[in-house]
Amino acid sequence: MKLLHTADLHIGAELSYLDNLAESRKYEVLQVFRNICGLCKKENVEFCLIAGDLFDSNAAAATFAEPVLRYIAETKDTHFLYVAGNHDPLDSASPFKSLELPENLTVFGEEYETAEFPEFKVRAMGRSFSHSSMEFVVPPAMPQDNFINLMLLHADFGAPGSRYNPITTDFVKDCGADYLALGHIHKRTAVEQIGNTHLSYCGCPEGQGFDEAGEKGVYVGILNKDGCRLHFAPCSNRLHISEKFDLSDAKSTDDAERIILDALLFECGEHYDRNLYKIILTGSPENLHDINIPELLSRLKAKLYFVKVKNRLKPRLDLELLSKEISLKGLFVNRMLDKIKTADEGDKKKFIDALYLGLDAFDGEVAYDED
Ligand SMILES: [Mn+2]
Incomplete structure:
Protein backbone atom coordinates (compact mmCIF):
# COMPACT_ATOMS: atom_id res chain seq x y z
CA MET A 1 0.00 0.00 0.00
CA CYS A 235 8.08 20.04 -0.87
CA SER A 236 8.81 23.43 0.65
CA ASN A 237 8.00 26.47 -1.40
CA ARG A 238 10.70 28.55 0.29
CA LEU A 239 13.26 27.79 3.00
CA HIS A 240 14.08 29.71 6.15
CA ILE A 241 17.83 29.94 6.53
CA SER A 242 19.72 31.41 9.43
CA GLU A 243 23.42 31.95 8.86
CA LYS A 244 26.48 33.71 10.24
CA PHE A 245 28.92 35.57 8.02
CA ASP A 246 32.37 36.55 9.20
CA LEU A 247 33.12 39.96 7.70
CA SER A 248 36.61 40.35 9.24
CA ASP A 249 38.12 40.58 5.73
CA ALA A 250 35.54 43.04 4.35
CA LYS A 251 36.91 46.49 3.61
CA SER A 252 33.72 48.01 2.16
CA THR A 253 29.95 47.55 1.87
CA ASP A 254 30.63 46.09 -1.59
CA ASP A 255 32.92 43.45 -0.04
CA ALA A 256 30.34 42.58 2.60
CA GLU A 257 27.58 42.21 0.00
CA ARG A 258 29.79 40.02 -2.18
CA ILE A 259 30.89 37.76 0.69
CA ILE A 260 27.26 37.15 1.66
CA LEU A 261 25.74 36.69 -1.80
CA ASP A 262 28.61 34.48 -3.07
CA ALA A 263 28.15 32.19 -0.08
CA LEU A 264 24.35 32.03 -0.52
CA LEU A 265 24.72 31.20 -4.22
CA PHE A 266 27.26 28.49 -3.40
CA GLU A 267 25.20 26.93 -0.62
CA CYS A 268 21.63 27.35 -1.91
CA GLY A 269 22.09 27.25 -5.68
CA GLU A 270 20.93 29.64 -8.39
CA HIS A 271 17.46 30.14 -6.88
CA TYR A 272 18.92 31.28 -3.56
CA ASP A 273 17.02 34.56 -3.85
CA ARG A 274 13.70 32.74 -3.18
CA ASN A 275 14.51 31.93 0.43
CA LEU A 276 14.00 33.78 3.69
CA TYR A 277 17.25 34.69 5.41
CA LYS A 278 18.32 35.70 8.85
CA ILE A 279 21.85 36.95 8.35
CA ILE A 280 24.08 37.43 11.36
CA LEU A 281 27.15 39.58 10.76
CA THR A 282 30.14 38.54 12.85
CA GLY A 283 33.86 39.22 12.97
CA SER A 284 35.94 42.35 13.30
CA PRO A 285 36.63 44.29 10.10
CA GLU A 286 39.74 46.46 10.11
CA ASN A 287 37.54 49.53 10.26
CA LEU A 288 33.91 49.12 11.36
CA HIS A 289 32.90 52.28 9.50
CA ASP A 290 33.92 50.73 6.16
CA ILE A 291 30.67 48.76 6.19
CA ASN A 292 27.45 50.73 6.04
CA ILE A 293 24.86 48.41 7.59
CA PRO A 294 21.65 50.19 6.44
CA GLU A 295 23.05 50.30 2.90
CA LEU A 296 24.03 46.61 3.06
CA LEU A 297 20.53 45.72 4.28
CA SER A 298 18.86 47.69 1.53
CA ARG A 299 21.04 46.04 -1.14
CA LEU A 300 20.29 42.57 0.24
CA LYS A 301 16.57 43.38 0.39
CA ALA A 302 16.66 44.30 -3.28
CA LYS A 303 18.13 40.88 -4.16
CA LEU A 304 16.40 38.50 -1.72
CA TYR A 305 12.71 37.66 -1.16
CA PHE A 306 13.07 38.32 2.56
CA VAL A 307 16.07 39.15 4.72
CA LYS A 308 16.77 40.46 8.16
CA VAL A 309 20.22 41.31 9.41
CA LYS A 310 21.63 41.08 12.91
CA ASN A 311 24.71 43.18 13.34
CA ARG A 312 27.19 41.56 15.70
CA LEU A 313 30.31 43.11 14.21
CA LYS A 314 32.91 44.01 16.80
CA PRO A 315 35.72 46.54 16.68
CA ARG A 316 39.07 44.93 16.01
CA LEU A 317 40.96 44.58 19.27
CA ASP A 318 44.63 45.17 19.93
CA LEU A 319 45.18 41.85 21.63
CA GLU A 320 48.83 42.48 22.51
CA LEU A 321 47.79 45.66 24.31
CA LEU A 322 44.89 43.87 26.04
CA SER A 323 47.21 41.09 27.18
CA LYS A 324 49.28 43.60 29.15
CA GLU A 325 46.25 44.84 31.07
CA ILE A 326 46.47 44.07 34.80
CA SER A 327 43.11 42.36 35.12
CA LEU A 328 41.51 38.98 34.82
CA LYS A 329 40.71 39.83 31.20
CA GLY A 330 44.37 40.75 30.53
CA LEU A 331 45.54 37.51 32.09
CA PHE A 332 43.02 35.52 30.02
CA VAL A 333 44.15 37.17 26.76
CA ASN A 334 47.80 36.61 27.68
CA ARG A 335 47.26 32.89 28.30
CA MET A 336 45.18 32.44 25.16
CA LEU A 337 47.75 34.23 22.96
CA ASP A 338 50.40 31.82 24.31
CA LYS A 339 48.20 28.88 23.42
CA ILE A 340 47.52 30.26 19.93
CA LYS A 341 51.22 30.80 19.27
CA THR A 342 52.18 27.24 20.24
CA ALA A 343 49.11 25.43 18.84
CA ASP A 344 49.40 23.39 15.66
CA GLU A 345 47.42 24.60 12.63
CA GLY A 346 44.38 22.43 13.35
CA ASP A 347 43.88 23.77 16.88
CA LYS A 348 44.75 27.36 16.17
CA LYS A 349 41.28 28.37 14.93
CA LYS A 350 39.66 26.68 17.93
CA PHE A 351 41.79 28.74 20.33
CA ILE A 352 41.12 31.96 18.40
CA ASP A 353 37.37 31.27 18.57
CA ALA A 354 37.70 30.48 22.27
CA LEU A 355 39.57 33.75 22.84
CA TYR A 356 36.84 35.85 21.21
CA LEU A 357 34.05 33.87 22.87
CA GLY A 358 35.83 34.42 26.21
CA LEU A 359 36.08 38.15 25.52
CA ASP A 360 32.35 38.25 24.71
CA ALA A 361 31.71 36.49 28.01
CA PHE A 362 33.70 39.19 29.84
CA ASP A 363 31.28 41.69 28.27
CA GLY A 364 28.32 39.57 29.36
CA GLU A 365 27.26 38.85 25.79
CA VAL A 366 27.19 35.07 25.65
CA ALA A 367 23.88 33.29 26.02
CA TYR A 368 23.71 29.59 26.81
CA ASP A 369 22.17 28.52 23.49
CA GLU A 370 23.75 31.13 21.26
CA ASP A 371 23.50 29.88 17.68
MN1 LIG B 1 1.50 22.17 14.92
Whole structure:
Protein backbone atom coordinates (compact mmCIF):
# COMPACT_ATOMS: atom_id res chain seq x y z
CA MET A 1 0.00 0.00 0.00
CA LYS A 2 1.26 3.44 -0.89
CA LEU A 3 0.96 6.20 1.69
CA LEU A 4 1.93 9.81 2.21
CA HIS A 5 2.26 11.28 5.69
CA THR A 6 2.02 15.00 6.40
CA ALA A 7 0.99 17.24 9.32
CA ASP A 8 1.29 20.72 10.78
CA LEU A 9 0.79 22.82 7.67
CA HIS A 10 -0.73 25.58 9.81
CA ILE A 11 -2.48 27.09 6.81
CA GLY A 12 -3.57 30.67 7.47
CA ALA A 13 -1.01 31.41 10.18
CA GLU A 14 -0.49 35.12 10.84
CA LEU A 15 3.13 35.77 9.91
CA SER A 16 3.57 39.27 11.25
CA TYR A 17 7.38 39.09 11.02
CA LEU A 18 6.99 39.18 7.23
CA ASP A 19 5.27 42.59 7.20
CA ASN A 20 3.81 43.23 3.73
CA LEU A 21 4.65 39.68 2.53
CA ALA A 22 2.56 38.04 5.27
CA GLU A 23 -0.70 37.87 3.33
CA SER A 24 0.75 36.36 0.15
CA ARG A 25 2.77 33.86 2.23
CA LYS A 26 -0.53 32.43 3.58
CA TYR A 27 -1.46 31.54 0.01
CA GLU A 28 1.95 30.01 -0.60
CA VAL A 29 1.39 27.68 2.34
CA LEU A 30 -2.01 26.79 0.85
CA GLN A 31 -0.13 26.10 -2.39
CA VAL A 32 2.15 23.66 -0.52
CA PHE A 33 -0.95 21.65 0.37
CA ARG A 34 -1.99 21.72 -3.28
CA ASN A 35 1.49 20.47 -4.22
CA ILE A 36 1.13 17.63 -1.70
CA CYS A 37 -2.16 16.67 -3.42
CA GLY A 38 -0.25 16.80 -6.72
CA LEU A 39 2.37 14.45 -5.29
CA CYS A 40 -0.41 12.05 -4.24
CA LYS A 41 -1.61 11.96 -7.87
CA LYS A 42 1.86 11.63 -9.35
CA GLU A 43 2.95 8.88 -6.96
CA ASN A 44 -0.41 7.05 -7.02
CA VAL A 45 -0.72 7.45 -3.27
CA GLU A 46 -3.66 5.47 -1.91
CA PHE A 47 -3.78 6.99 1.58
CA CYS A 48 -2.78 10.53 2.53
CA LEU A 49 -2.43 10.75 6.31
CA ILE A 50 -2.73 14.24 7.81
CA ALA A 51 -1.89 14.18 11.51
CA GLY A 52 -3.39 17.46 12.67
CA ASP A 53 -2.90 21.24 12.54
CA LEU A 54 -3.79 21.44 8.86
CA PHE A 55 -5.08 24.94 9.69
CA ASP A 56 -3.42 27.34 12.09
CA SER A 57 -6.82 28.02 13.70
CA ASN A 58 -10.47 27.44 12.98
CA ALA A 59 -10.75 31.16 12.26
CA ALA A 60 -8.07 30.77 9.55
CA ALA A 61 -9.90 27.68 8.32
CA ALA A 62 -12.96 29.82 7.60
CA THR A 63 -10.94 31.41 4.78
CA PHE A 64 -8.96 28.40 3.58
CA ALA A 65 -11.18 25.34 4.13
CA GLU A 66 -13.01 25.73 0.82
CA PRO A 67 -9.90 25.44 -1.42
CA VAL A 68 -8.39 22.74 0.82
CA LEU A 69 -11.51 20.58 0.54
CA ARG A 70 -11.61 21.23 -3.21
CA TYR A 71 -8.00 20.05 -3.66
CA ILE A 72 -8.85 16.92 -1.67
CA ALA A 73 -11.96 16.26 -3.78
CA GLU A 74 -9.89 16.72 -6.97
CA THR A 75 -7.41 14.09 -5.77
CA LYS A 76 -10.10 11.47 -6.10
CA ASP A 77 -7.91 8.37 -6.27
CA THR A 78 -6.42 9.06 -2.82
CA HIS A 79 -8.18 8.54 0.52
CA PHE A 80 -7.40 11.40 2.89
CA LEU A 81 -7.43 10.58 6.59
CA TYR A 82 -7.50 13.40 9.11
CA VAL A 83 -7.23 13.93 12.84
CA ALA A 84 -7.61 17.50 14.11
CA GLY A 85 -4.79 18.97 16.19
CA ASN A 86 -4.65 21.46 19.02
CA HIS A 87 -4.70 24.38 16.57
CA ASP A 88 -7.77 23.31 14.59
CA PRO A 89 -9.77 21.26 17.11
CA LEU A 90 -13.09 19.66 16.20
CA ASP A 91 -15.25 22.18 18.04
CA SER A 92 -18.31 24.05 16.78
CA ALA A 93 -16.07 26.44 14.77
CA SER A 94 -14.32 23.63 12.89
CA PRO A 95 -14.94 23.58 9.13
CA PHE A 96 -14.96 19.78 9.35
CA LYS A 97 -18.17 20.07 11.39
CA SER A 98 -19.98 22.64 9.28
CA LEU A 99 -18.93 22.04 5.67
CA GLU A 100 -19.85 19.22 3.36
CA LEU A 101 -16.82 16.93 3.18
CA PRO A 102 -15.55 15.18 0.04
CA GLU A 103 -16.23 11.45 -0.18
CA ASN A 104 -12.52 10.64 -0.12
CA LEU A 105 -11.95 12.39 3.22
CA THR A 106 -12.33 10.65 6.59
CA VAL A 107 -12.20 12.87 9.67
CA PHE A 108 -11.80 11.00 12.95
CA GLY A 109 -13.89 12.22 15.91
CA GLU A 110 -12.96 13.18 19.42
CA GLU A 111 -13.25 9.56 20.59
CA TYR A 112 -11.16 6.88 18.89
CA GLU A 113 -12.81 5.89 15.63
CA THR A 114 -11.93 3.23 13.08
CA ALA A 115 -12.41 3.29 9.31
CA GLU A 116 -11.99 0.16 7.18
CA PHE A 117 -11.11 0.01 3.49
CA PRO A 118 -11.63 -3.68 2.64
CA GLU A 119 -10.62 -3.24 -1.02
CA PHE A 120 -7.14 -2.21 0.19
CA LYS A 121 -7.14 -4.42 3.28
CA VAL A 122 -6.46 -1.27 5.28
CA ARG A 123 -7.85 -0.22 8.64
CA ALA A 124 -7.23 3.23 10.15
CA MET A 125 -7.79 4.52 13.64
CA GLY A 126 -7.56 8.09 14.90
CA ARG A 127 -8.73 10.51 17.55
CA SER A 128 -9.06 14.27 17.07
CA PHE A 129 -8.51 17.11 19.48
CA SER A 130 -11.83 18.76 20.35
CA HIS A 131 -10.19 21.52 22.43
CA SER A 132 -6.83 23.22 22.46
CA SER A 133 -5.49 20.51 24.76
CA MET A 134 -6.20 16.79 25.17
CA GLU A 135 -5.37 14.06 27.67
CA PHE A 136 -4.15 10.71 26.49
CA VAL A 137 -6.69 7.87 26.51
CA VAL A 138 -5.78 4.23 25.85
CA PRO A 139 -7.24 3.26 22.46
CA PRO A 140 -9.31 0.15 21.86
CA ALA A 141 -7.24 -2.78 20.58
CA MET A 142 -6.77 -2.91 16.80
CA PRO A 143 -7.63 -6.35 15.41
CA GLN A 144 -4.53 -8.28 14.34
CA ASP A 145 -5.45 -9.90 11.03
CA ASN A 146 -4.35 -9.53 7.41
CA PHE A 147 -5.36 -5.83 7.30
CA ILE A 148 -2.69 -3.13 7.43
CA ASN A 149 -3.36 -1.07 10.56
CA LEU A 150 -2.77 2.69 10.42
CA MET A 151 -3.04 5.02 13.37
CA LEU A 152 -3.06 8.83 13.24
CA LEU A 153 -2.45 10.96 16.31
CA HIS A 154 -1.61 14.54 17.00
CA ALA A 155 0.44 13.83 20.10
CA ASP A 156 3.45 14.64 22.25
CA PHE A 157 5.67 11.56 22.20
CA GLY A 158 7.90 11.05 25.22
CA ALA A 159 6.68 14.18 27.01
CA PRO A 160 4.84 12.95 30.12
CA GLY A 161 2.66 15.66 31.62
CA SER A 162 2.19 17.42 28.26
CA ARG A 163 -1.23 19.02 27.67
CA TYR A 164 -1.12 17.72 24.11
CA ASN A 165 -2.01 14.04 24.18
CA PRO A 166 1.22 12.66 25.70
CA ILE A 167 2.11 9.17 24.46
CA THR A 168 4.79 6.77 25.65
CA THR A 169 7.01 4.08 24.18
CA ASP A 170 4.90 1.46 26.01
CA PHE A 171 1.76 2.78 24.31
CA VAL A 172 3.42 2.55 20.90
CA LYS A 173 4.59 -1.01 21.60
CA ASP A 174 1.03 -2.10 22.40
CA CYS A 175 -0.96 0.04 19.92
CA GLY A 176 -1.22 -2.68 17.29
CA ALA A 177 -0.62 -0.30 14.36
CA ASP A 178 1.73 -1.13 11.51
CA TYR A 179 2.33 2.61 11.05
CA LEU A 180 1.69 5.41 13.52
CA ALA A 181 1.51 8.79 11.77
CA LEU A 182 2.31 11.54 14.25
CA GLY A 183 1.80 15.29 14.14
CA HIS A 184 2.50 18.15 16.56
CA ILE A 185 6.31 18.30 16.56
CA HIS A 186 7.38 20.39 13.57
CA LYS A 187 10.88 18.95 13.30
CA ARG A 188 10.99 15.75 11.26
CA THR A 189 12.12 12.54 12.96
CA ALA A 190 13.47 9.45 11.21
CA VAL A 191 11.01 6.60 10.68
CA GLU A 192 11.73 4.27 13.60
CA GLN A 193 10.33 0.96 14.73
CA ILE A 194 9.09 0.18 18.23
CA GLY A 195 7.76 -3.37 18.64
CA ASN A 196 5.90 -4.08 15.40
CA THR A 197 5.01 -0.43 14.82
CA HIS A 198 6.81 1.97 12.54
CA LEU A 199 6.31 5.63 13.43
CA SER A 200 7.51 9.12 12.69
CA TYR A 201 6.87 12.78 12.96
CA CYS A 202 7.00 13.92 9.33
CA GLY A 203 7.45 17.54 10.48
CA CYS A 204 5.86 20.58 8.88
CA PRO A 205 6.18 20.71 5.06
CA GLU A 206 6.87 24.45 5.00
CA GLY A 207 8.80 26.38 7.62
CA GLN A 208 6.93 29.40 8.96
CA GLY A 209 9.68 31.01 11.04
CA PHE A 210 13.43 30.94 11.58
CA ASP A 211 12.92 28.28 14.26
CA GLU A 212 11.73 26.01 11.40
CA ALA A 213 14.81 26.35 9.25
CA GLY A 214 15.98 24.15 6.39
CA GLU A 215 14.44 21.68 3.95
CA LYS A 216 10.96 20.43 4.90
CA GLY A 217 8.62 17.92 3.30
CA VAL A 218 6.54 14.78 3.69
CA TYR A 219 7.12 11.05 3.99
CA VAL A 220 5.94 8.94 1.10
CA GLY A 221 6.35 5.27 0.25
CA ILE A 222 5.21 1.72 0.69
CA LEU A 223 3.77 0.06 3.79
CA ASN A 224 2.78 -3.58 4.01
CA LYS A 225 2.49 -6.22 6.69
CA ASP A 226 6.14 -7.07 6.58
CA GLY A 227 7.83 -3.75 5.99
CA CYS A 228 7.79 0.00 5.77
CA ARG A 229 9.80 1.83 3.11
CA LEU A 230 9.11 5.54 3.39
CA HIS A 231 11.35 8.24 2.03
CA PHE A 232 11.48 11.96 2.64
CA ALA A 233 10.10 14.03 -0.23
CA PRO A 234 10.98 17.75 0.01
CA CYS A 235 8.08 20.04 -0.87
CA SER A 236 8.81 23.43 0.65
CA ASN A 237 8.00 26.47 -1.40
CA ARG A 238 10.70 28.55 0.29
CA LEU A 239 13.26 27.79 3.00
CA HIS A 240 14.08 29.71 6.15
CA ILE A 241 17.83 29.94 6.53
CA SER A 242 19.72 31.41 9.43
CA GLU A 243 23.42 31.95 8.86
CA LYS A 244 26.48 33.71 10.24
CA PHE A 245 28.92 35.57 8.02
CA ASP A 246 32.37 36.55 9.20
CA LEU A 247 33.12 39.96 7.70
CA SER A 248 36.61 40.35 9.24
CA ASP A 249 38.12 40.58 5.73
CA ALA A 250 35.54 43.04 4.35
CA LYS A 251 36.91 46.49 3.61
CA SER A 252 33.72 48.01 2.16
CA THR A 253 29.95 47.55 1.87
CA ASP A 254 30.63 46.09 -1.59
CA ASP A 255 32.92 43.45 -0.04
CA ALA A 256 30.34 42.58 2.60
CA GLU A 257 27.58 42.21 0.00
CA ARG A 258 29.79 40.02 -2.18
CA ILE A 259 30.89 37.76 0.69
CA ILE A 260 27.26 37.15 1.66
CA LEU A 261 25.74 36.69 -1.80
CA ASP A 262 28.61 34.48 -3.07
CA ALA A 263 28.15 32.19 -0.08
CA LEU A 264 24.35 32.03 -0.52
CA LEU A 265 24.72 31.20 -4.22
CA PHE A 266 27.26 28.49 -3.40
CA GLU A 267 25.20 26.93 -0.62
CA CYS A 268 21.63 27.35 -1.91
CA GLY A 269 22.09 27.25 -5.68
CA GLU A 270 20.93 29.64 -8.39
CA HIS A 271 17.46 30.14 -6.88
CA TYR A 272 18.92 31.28 -3.56
CA ASP A 273 17.02 34.56 -3.85
CA ARG A 274 13.70 32.74 -3.18
CA ASN A 275 14.51 31.93 0.43
CA LEU A 276 14.00 33.78 3.69
CA TYR A 277 17.25 34.69 5.41
CA LYS A 278 18.32 35.70 8.85
CA ILE A 279 21.85 36.95 8.35
CA ILE A 280 24.08 37.43 11.36
CA LEU A 281 27.15 39.58 10.76
CA THR A 282 30.14 38.54 12.85
CA GLY A 283 33.86 39.22 12.97
CA SER A 284 35.94 42.35 13.30
CA PRO A 285 36.63 44.29 10.10
CA GLU A 286 39.74 46.46 10.11
CA ASN A 287 37.54 49.53 10.26
CA LEU A 288 33.91 49.12 11.36
CA HIS A 289 32.90 52.28 9.50
CA ASP A 290 33.92 50.73 6.16
CA ILE A 291 30.67 48.76 6.19
CA ASN A 292 27.45 50.73 6.04
CA ILE A 293 24.86 48.41 7.59
CA PRO A 294 21.65 50.19 6.44
CA GLU A 295 23.05 50.30 2.90
CA LEU A 296 24.03 46.61 3.06
CA LEU A 297 20.53 45.72 4.28
CA SER A 298 18.86 47.69 1.53
CA ARG A 299 21.04 46.04 -1.14
CA LEU A 300 20.29 42.57 0.24
CA LYS A 301 16.57 43.38 0.39
CA ALA A 302 16.66 44.30 -3.28
CA LYS A 303 18.13 40.88 -4.16
CA LEU A 304 16.40 38.50 -1.72
CA TYR A 305 12.71 37.66 -1.16
CA PHE A 306 13.07 38.32 2.56
CA VAL A 307 16.07 39.15 4.72
CA LYS A 308 16.77 40.46 8.16
CA VAL A 309 20.22 41.31 9.41
CA LYS A 310 21.63 41.08 12.91
CA ASN A 311 24.71 43.18 13.34
CA ARG A 312 27.19 41.56 15.70
CA LEU A 313 30.31 43.11 14.21
CA LYS A 314 32.91 44.01 16.80
CA PRO A 315 35.72 46.54 16.68
CA ARG A 316 39.07 44.93 16.01
CA LEU A 317 40.96 44.58 19.27
CA ASP A 318 44.63 45.17 19.93
CA LEU A 319 45.18 41.85 21.63
CA GLU A 320 48.83 42.48 22.51
CA LEU A 321 47.79 45.66 24.31
CA LEU A 322 44.89 43.87 26.04
CA SER A 323 47.21 41.09 27.18
CA LYS A 324 49.28 43.60 29.15
CA GLU A 325 46.25 44.84 31.07
CA ILE A 326 46.47 44.07 34.80
CA SER A 327 43.11 42.36 35.12
CA LEU A 328 41.51 38.98 34.82
CA LYS A 329 40.71 39.83 31.20
CA GLY A 330 44.37 40.75 30.53
CA LEU A 331 45.54 37.51 32.09
CA PHE A 332 43.02 35.52 30.02
CA VAL A 333 44.15 37.17 26.76
CA ASN A 334 47.80 36.61 27.68
CA ARG A 335 47.26 32.89 28.30
CA MET A 336 45.18 32.44 25.16
CA LEU A 337 47.75 34.23 22.96
CA ASP A 338 50.40 31.82 24.31
CA LYS A 339 48.20 28.88 23.42
CA ILE A 340 47.52 30.26 19.93
CA LYS A 341 51.22 30.80 19.27
CA THR A 342 52.18 27.24 20.24
CA ALA A 343 49.11 25.43 18.84
CA ASP A 344 49.40 23.39 15.66
CA GLU A 345 47.42 24.60 12.63
CA GLY A 346 44.38 22.43 13.35
CA ASP A 347 43.88 23.77 16.88
CA LYS A 348 44.75 27.36 16.17
CA LYS A 349 41.28 28.37 14.93
CA LYS A 350 39.66 26.68 17.93
CA PHE A 351 41.79 28.74 20.33
CA ILE A 352 41.12 31.96 18.40
CA ASP A 353 37.37 31.27 18.57
CA ALA A 354 37.70 30.48 22.27
CA LEU A 355 39.57 33.75 22.84
CA TYR A 356 36.84 35.85 21.21
CA LEU A 357 34.05 33.87 22.87
CA GLY A 358 35.83 34.42 26.21
CA LEU A 359 36.08 38.15 25.52
CA ASP A 360 32.35 38.25 24.71
CA ALA A 361 31.71 36.49 28.01
CA PHE A 362 33.70 39.19 29.84
CA ASP A 363 31.28 41.69 28.27
CA GLY A 364 28.32 39.57 29.36
CA GLU A 365 27.26 38.85 25.79
CA VAL A 366 27.19 35.07 25.65
CA ALA A 367 23.88 33.29 26.02
CA TYR A 368 23.71 29.59 26.81
CA ASP A 369 22.17 28.52 23.49
CA GLU A 370 23.75 31.13 21.26
CA ASP A 371 23.50 29.88 17.68
MN1 LIG B 1 1.50 22.17 14.92
